[in-house]
Amino acid sequence: MAATRETAAAVRDVEQYKYGFVTDIESDMAPLGLNEGIIRFISAKKGEPEWMLEWRLKAYRYWLTLADEEPGWAKLRFPKIDYQASYYYAAPKRKAALTSLDEVDPKLLETYKKLGIPLLEQQILAGVAVDAVFDSVSVATTYKKKLEQLGVIFAPFSEAVHKHPELVKKYLGSVVPYSDNFYATLNSAVFTDGSFVYIPKGLRCPMELSTYFRINEKNTGQFERTLIIADEGSYVSYLEGCTAPQRDENQLHAAVVELVALDDAEIKYSTVQNWYPGDADGKGGIYNFVTKRGACRGKNSKIMWTQVETGSAITWKYPSCILQGDNSVGEFYSVAITSNRQQADTGTKMIHLGRNTRSKIVSKGISAGHADNTYRGLVRIGAKADGARNYTQCDSLLIGSTCGAHTVPYVENRNPTAVTEHEATTSKISEDQLFYCRQRGMSQEEAVSLIVNGFCREVLQTLPMEFAVEAQKLVGISLEGSVG
Amino acid sequence: MKPSEIIDHPFAGAYAKRLGVKTPWQGHLPGPKMEAWRFTPLRTLANTPFVPASASAEVDVTELPRGVPLIAGAARLVLVNGAYREDLSDADFGPGVTISTAEAFASSSRSPLALLNAAYASAGVSIDAAGPGLRPIHLVSIGAAGAEPAAFHPRLRITVAPGASLTIIESHVGLPGQTYFSNPVTEIALAENANLRRYVSVAEDSEAFHLATATISIAAGGSLEAFHLGLGGALVRQDITVRFAGRGAAARLNGAYALSGRSHHDFTTVMDHNVPDCRSSQVFKGVADGDSHGVFQGRIHVARDAQKTDARQLHKALFLSRGPEIDCKPELEIYADDVQCAHGAATGEIDHDQLFYLMSRGIDPATARSLLVEGFLTEAVDEISVPEVQALFRDAIGAWLKSRDIARARP
Amino acid sequence: MALLEIKNLHASVAGKEILKGITLSVEPGAVHAIMGPNGTGKSTLSNVIAGREGYDVTQGEVLLDGKNVLAMSPDERARAGIFLAFQYPVEIPGVTTSAFLKTALNAKRRAEGKTEVDAMEFLKLVKAKTAALGMPYDMIKRALNVGFSGGEKKRAEVLQMTLLEPRLAILDETDSGLDIDALKVVSDGVNALRAPDRAFLVITHYQRLLDYIVPDHVHVLAHGRIAASGGKDLALELEAEGYAKYLDTAA
Secondary structure (H helix, E strand, C coil), rough: CHHHHHHHHHHHHHCCCCCCCCCCCEEEEEEECCHHHHHHHHHCCCCHHHHHHHHHHHHHHHHHHCCCCCCCCCCCCCCCCCCCCEEECEEECCCCCCCCCCHHHHHHHHHHHHHCCCCHHHHCCCCCEEEEEECCEEECCCCCHHHHHHHEEEHHHHHHHCCHHHHHHHHHCCCCCCCHHHHHHHHHHHCCCCEEEEECCCCCCCCEEEEECCCCCCCCCCCCCEEEEEEECCEEEEEEECCCCCCEEEEEEEEEEEEECCCCCCCEEEEECCCCCCCCCCCCCCEEEEEEEEEECCCCCCCEEEEEEECCCEEEEECEECCCCCCEEEEEEEEEEEECEEEEEEEEEEEEECCCCCCEEEEEEEECCCCHHHHHEEEECCCCCCEEEEEEEEEEEEEECCCCCEEEEEEEEEEEEEEEEEEEEEEEEHHHHHHHHHHHHCCCCHHHHHHHHHHHHHHHHCCHHHHHHHHHHHHHHHCCCCCC | CCCHHHECCCCCCCCHHCCCCCCCCCCCCECCHHHHHHHCHHHHHHHHCCCEHHHCCCCCCCCCCCCCCCCCCCEEEEEECCCEEEHHHCCCCCCCCCEEEEEECCCCCCHHHHHHHHHHEEEEEEEECCCCCCEEEEEEEECCCCCCEEECEEEEEEECCCCCCCEEEEEEECCCCCCEEECCCEEECCCCCCEEEEEEEEEECCCEEEEEEEEEEECCCCEEEEEEEEEEEEEEEEEEEECCCCCCCCCEEEEEEEEEECCEEEEEEEEEECCCCCCEEEEEEEECCCCCCCEEEEEEEEECCCCCCCCEEEEEEEECCCCCEEEEEEEEEEECCEEEEEEEEEECCHHHHHHHHHCHHHHHHHHHHHHHEEEEEHHHHCCCCHHHHHHHHHHHHHHHHHHHHHHHHHC | CCCCCEEEEEEEEEEEEEEEEEEEEEEECEEEECCCCCCCCCCHHHHHCCCCCCCEEEEEEEEECEEEECCHHHHHHHHHHHECCCCCCCEEEEEEHHHHHHHHHHHHHHHHCCCCCCEEEHHHHHHHHHHHHCCCCHHHHHHCCCCCCCHHHHHHHHHHHHHHHEEEEEECCCCCCCCHHHHHHHHHHHHHCCCCCCHEEEEECCCHHHHHHCCCCCCCCCCCCEEEEEHHHHHHHHHHCCHHHHHHCCC
């Protein structure tokens, strides 16, 4: 059938990763490989105080003891990573410190434009402040002034180390200790930059804070570190978006995100992850091994994770909540789409420690092509968590018969007054729904996109409005070419 | 297996010798870092100095222990410490059923416990059923240690010929106050259009260990209806794997557990859908009192070719006191798209509205709770299609509830 | 002596005061209707009398035959003769209606010093009662209230009432969700139970039910207090004029 071939060809064109270009900027790089010298090099490059270097070295020495203990429990297959074959520091060369966007390398800004982040426009379009991380260094921070007036600290991590050492010292590693897991330990040793956010008491942050991360340099690993502290009674919504250029080699991304919510505080953390997933044969793509965890330390605090994961060759990621404060709430909303040879093993952990703590998990997995998509989650109710509640709903959709969809929940309850509920389903897109849409004149792709978006609706609607639209498009684009 | 995933076992030396094959866990028991055993630690088992029960001359069982039901119409088959006892068994199993003891047959299970069984089981018992109108079988496995803790390894094979239909009821019990370790391996093969109804009751003594491994393969058009009850033992695991080997096969695997004291009970099930057009359903319910520990792990695996699979699973558990732990890991592993698969799991306490409703009709709280617990477990027991067996299991649960009340009444 | 005596009853739910001083005296043989708009505390009153948890009595008394009801557990209250016909009878999967009825009946008989009924007597009794209510006898084999229609649930409540023969029956919005035929069956069942030593508290939003179960007294509950009392004509007046004037004055 000619029409089908035509569609397939068109789809192949669209399928090309549209963010797959390289910015040609001279880079300032560390020598290849990893050793104590490299860590001292990174720390020196950033002019870090001694205590920061010591923390890195502690992590590095601990990491060495883990030599053989890369987590092996996830349903993921990939060749052994040679940690000596990567560069652990790359920064765009620049003349002097930047004070305004005008001083930013125009090529960089052009890159952001191609990524669809209207950095300059954003100064006009109110509501979004962007801390853009290009490779390892934060290059531009907008809306800084206005946020400063409110007492909000929104800065590159390396800047916060200098300007707010007391806060960084107090909270860094307090949610994800340097010894947490193989990748988090590696990150603790070699992290180069990231975002630091502090919302003062009682403030409802009036704008979405947003960071776009971008891996550019060849063979660089990206190890950013984000720390968000919401002081008593405050609120912040934070959005993170990720893209990476097209490379034949696999690149490692091992980030750590720590959230701390004190009494009555609320943090909403949304991620749209669209790292390069590799080509149709599984060549290239990002290894996304990320540790994200939030502590609801105060009473009545709330942390809400929303993630839309469409990219990366491999995703290993479990944004979690430690519900310590009485009446605290943890929520996790996830859409994970895998196609071609992508693999995702993602989910959450809800650890209930305080009384009347509540958690809700909604996970939607869509698997197509030769991909494998696993939800892995833990709900643990401690003996003292009287009145705790959890509700979990995991739904998986399979598109085609060469992919896999898996659900692996762990529910551990030690409190008789707690109630946990878990439901999961796996099925394919309903032929009836598809036919109905086709009969109304939609193409197969349009119909699938529509139905899958409907399937993900509960999650997508938790995203901030402007990103929900982007995410909806992404859902459609991610599946093109993998349908009938 | 990594070294961190195993624990040493006192049998190690003899075990390795007898097994004579090199397996990764030769001479070892699985440790808590092995995923399938994360909720069921075997350290106490490993630290108990068992002797092979066959070596214990002091043991003499001459009659069935109290509490073993007499099932009218069923032919009785008795094992003491894993060995077939002709004197305690019926002589006639009716036409179509052949009982034989044979050298240990091969088992398809590669689990460490099945391998341990393979190393130690002396003789296996085979039940081969063919033809119409078969008499039900009541298998009674009795554990009896002497002065020293004793271990035994029953090995059972059941085959049901094409079109035949067999019912087997299993009672796993022991002499009171004794420490023994029963490690049964059961291998079941259902031929085309064969049916098996298997009802298993594990009510071991409170000091006993029971780690059962059963593998059931079902050929095209065959069906299994199974119910497993767990009422006690220091450490009990019922590990059940169902393999679909032909189209149109069906399995209903259900169970219940009621735990008190320091009992640990683990249901681990695998539904292995390797071929198209098969159906499986599972309903497991449990209640936990005292400081007990209930575990449910249920995996549904659907292979690439197993289109049109319909697989469902439900696990619900109730806490009856402060103290127990309930862990649950349902798992879907799906590689075919045209399937309907679902699982549900819930834990909680007795519903307050239901309790209030019963009390508002004049029923005292203890009776109301008993009634609700019984009703809760009944949902699983109702899945048993043979009324007499259903009544039997209902009575066993009723007796458990009564004994619990008696225990409560003590100062 | 009054059968039920409520004196200056205050009760709150989750710290919010719902009942703000209710005083009510119910004589044996009488039918009292409690009417009022939604959210004025009608269901709270019935739940407090029956002893549901989560309702805190902060002040006042409830006496049944002179005995302090508030000190009793819900089952003691039931055995003392209080029966609440629920607005939403709870479903209990796995527990058959017959096992439930027999347990409840024998609990009451034991409390009264009577011998328990055996299975045969019980079945005979239930057969007679279900027949009288026009209910299929097979219903008692089903799990309690599970899969029952709205009408079936209300009929099952009346069946329980006729079996347990309470001193005080509280009907909490028994008419809600019933069509006219079911309403008639339920009302007939209730009317058949009217007796000189038994009283009824009929809680309803609409006058309709009172056409079938004719009350001796009608009270209007508004803002947690009894705003007006009268004879059965008060119900008709409410039907015609609505509750507006009580909501205004009682506020």
